[in-house]
Amino acid sequence: MIRRPKFWLGVALAIALGVYQVHNVLAYATTSYPNFAGVTTAVALKDVWVVNSTSWDAKVQSYTTNPVRNIGTIGWTWWTFRDTCNGVIIDNWVQPGSVRYGASNHWDVGVDDRDPCGGSYRGWSMGTHDFKEGDSIWRPYLETDEGI
Amino acid sequence: MRKKSVLLASVSLALLVGLVGTAVVWAQSGAEENHAVSWVRQVVLEPIRPGEQSSANAAQQAAVDAPIPVSVPPGRSEATDDQETIRQAIQTLVAQWSGTVRQGSGWLHMVTHHMRDKDRVSSLPNGQAIPLNYISETWYHLNDQGQAVEVIAFMRSEDGEPVQISTFRGNIWRNLTVGEKWGGEPFTPRLDLGFSADAAQAHGWGSTLSQQTVTLAGRTALRFTMRDEFGSPLLMEGYAQPVISAERRAYFDARSGALLLLERVLVTADGKERVVERVDPITIEYGAEPPAEVLAFLQQEVTK
Numbered sequence: 424m425i426r427r428p429k430f431w432l433g434v435a436l437a438i439a440l441g442v443y444q445v446h447n448v449l450a451y452a453t454t455s456y457p458n459f460a461g462v463t464t465a466v467a468l469k470d471v472w473v474v475n476s477t478s479w480d481a482k483v484q485s486y487t488t489n490p491v492r493n494i495g496t497i498g499w500t501w502w503t504f505r506d507t508c509n510g511v512i513i514d515n516w517v518q519p520g521s522v523r524y525g526a527s528n529h530w531d532v533g534v535d536d537r538d539p540c541g542g543s544y545r546g547w548s549m550g551t552h553d554f555k556e557g558d559s560i561w562r563p564y565l566e567t568d569e570g571i
Numbered sequence: 572m573r574k575k576s577v578l579l580a581s582v583s584l585a586l587l588v589g590l591v592g593t594a595v596v597w598a599q600s601g602a603e604e605n606h607a608v609s610w611v612r613q614v615v616l617e618p619i620r621p622g623e624q625s626s627a628n629a630a631q632q633a634a635v636d637a638p639i640p641v642s643v644p645p646g647r648s649e650a651t652d653d654q655e656t657i658r659q660a661i662q663t664l665v666a667q668w669s670g671t672v673r674q675g676s677g678w679l680h681m682v683t684h685h686m687r688d689k690d691r692v693s694s695l696p697n698g699q700a701i702p703l704n705y706i707s708e709t710w711y712h713l714n715d716q717g718q719a720v721e722v723i724a725f726m727r728s729e730d731g732e733p734v735q736i737s738t739f740r741g742n743i744w745r746n747l748t749v750g751e752k753w754g755g756e757p758f759t760p761r762l763d764l765g766f767s768a769d770a771a772q773a774h775g776w777g778s779t780l781s782q783q784t785v786t787l788a789g790r791t792a793l794r795f796t797m798r799d800e801f802g803s804p805l806l807m808e809g810y811a812q813p814v815i816s817a818e819r820r821a822y823f824d825a826r827s828g829a830l831l832l833l834e835r836v837l838v839t840a841d842g843k844e845r846v847v848e849r850v851d852p853i854t855i856e857y858g859a860e861p862p863a864e865v866l867a868f869l870q871q872e873v874t875k
Contacts, residue, residue: 475776476769477799477817477837478807504808505693509709509724510737510744515693515701516808534807539764539833539850541681542709542722543744543755568753 452567460556463492463527467552471504471569479506479537479571481548484530491527494556498522498529502550506571508540522553537571546571657780658770661795661821665767668828672762672857679711679719679760680861682854684729688847689809695735696749704729706853710861711760718757723861723868740869750873762855763830766795766821773797784825787832791825804840810847812839829855 452469459465470482481504485497498521505515514535523529535546549566673679687703694700705726712721722739735748745752761768773780779798784791797819804813814837822832833850 473776475799476773476778476797476819477814477835478805507737507744507746508707509722510739510746511707511724511726511735512695512701512746512749514809515695517693534805536807536809536835536837536847538685538848539683539766539835541683541761541764542711542719542724543739543758544765 452565454563454565456554456561456563457489459487459554459561460494460559462556463487463494464489465494465497465554465561467554467563467565468530469548469550469565469567471546471548471567471571473537473546473569473571474534477536478534479546481533481535481546482530483548483550483552484528485552485554486528486530493525493527494554496522496524496553496555497526498553500551500553500562502531502548504533504535504549505547506535506538507543507545507547508538509542513538513540518550520553544571545569654774654780657782657795658773660782660793661767661770661780664793664823664828665763668823668830669762671827672855673713673717674857675717676713676715677858678860679713680709680854680856680859681711681760681762681852682706682708683764684851684853686849686851688845690811691809693809696751699734701726702728702734705734706731709760710865713760714757717759719760720757721869723865736868738869738871745871745873747868747871747873751875752873763821763823764833764850766797766819766830766833769819770795770797785822787822790831792822792831793825794820794822796820807837810837810839812841812843814838815840 454467456465464487466484466486466488468482468484468486470484471479473479483499483502485499487494487497500520502518502521503515504518506513516533516535518531518533521529521531533548538544545568547566547568549564551562551564554561683706685705685707689703692700692703705728708725708727710723711719714720719739722737724735724737724739725733726735727733733748735746737744737746737748739745739755742755742757743752744755769778770780772778776799779800781796781798783794783796785794786792787794799817801815801817804815806813816838818834818836818838820832820834820836821830822834823829824831830852832852833848834846835848837845837847839845
């Protein structure tokens with residue numbers, strides 16, 4: 424049995440650091456389509472985070488991985504980010520669809536201001552992704568929300 | 572010698588687990604080809620207009636292994652003593668005031684008047700415009716721990732007409748106006764509309780706190796300011812001009828600690844200061860029961 428305080432301090436630090444990192448991972452929402460069109464893994468991602476007391480960010484991203492591969496169409500058909508205070512929508516920013524052709528990655532980040540709220544204040548990123556390659560089409564709806 | 576070994580082992584273990592955590596982050600975000608980087612990359616992006624890609628963004632997308640902003644908060648050094656003193660003053664003031672308002676379980680009723688100044692308004696999914704100026708009326712049903720277990724919230728126009736109604740019951744939020752629902756958890760309402768919670772995070776965000784004694788409508792008030800400076804002009808949705816700095820100001824009654832006014836100010840790239848939101852507390856009362864017609868909304872269901 425190790426009785427050294429510094430050792431256990433190190434262990435505690437390590438666990439805290441690991442949990443902190445994994446916590447950040449959980450802020451993502453992702454869904455993937457392995458072997459999309461038989462050539463790649465298509466990944467849809469949404470994310471929300473607070474920048475500072477003034478603003479928060481919402482992100483949408485479509486990309487390919489394992490292996491990275493340029494595909495016919497990649498992007499999203501629609502994307503919206505909003506903030507809610509106690510279930511009431513304060514801002515609801517609807518963005519047009521956006522795609523790239525012959526690319527492996529497409530993303531965008533929206534910036535919204537933070538409103539004073541006395542209760543549950545949340546930021547949302549929501550919308551339908553768009554992947555096309557040959558005859559293969561994948562259009563998953565994905566959303567995520569975080570306390571902001 | 573043995574002490575050094577133990578210390579070395581513990582530090583090594585910390586680094587190892589930290590690296591594993593970081594590796595998980597990278598793996599989860601498609602790290603082989605899409606290298607995740609800190610939020611710092613985000614703030615150096617050029618201003619992005621709605622529906623547009625900035626040149627930095629477009630150039631970034633051209634590269635397969637482009638850095639991608641992720642939700643990793645910035646690391647900061649120790650807070651200075653004066654910042655910590657101000658932060659504690661805010662916490663103490665708000666805690667003192669909240670303690671006098673809330674007393675055990677029951678209903679908390681809050682009404683606030685929001686006056687916003689934006690260049691563009693957004694709309695609800697049903698197409699109705701969300702007003703810039705509105706009245707927020709919220710009924711919180713608190714349990715013994717002071718947590719809201721039921722909520723009825725209204726956004727009203729300034730002439731009192733309901734724009735949106737939402738409820739929280741059985742850990743489900745329901746926006747009755749747009750017909751959407753999602754999961755939630757009991758929470759502690761913040762009488763100061765989240766200012767002290769933000770102040771607690773100011774150091775981590777790189778925000779600067781300051782304090783002044785002022786006179787507001789004939790009352791002595793403590794004005795606390797939280798200031799953000801942006802490394803490069805930032806274009807926020809709904810505003811035509813990029814922003815270079817911003818302030819959030821809260822005015823509290825110097826004696827009771829009650830919130831008197833909240834202001835949000837943006838400084839645009841041309842140097843102009845713009846008050847983009849004022850929030851006036853109208854009613855903050857504890858112990859009053861919601862009218863029957865308000866309570867009835869709790870029973871309404873949505874389909875989505």
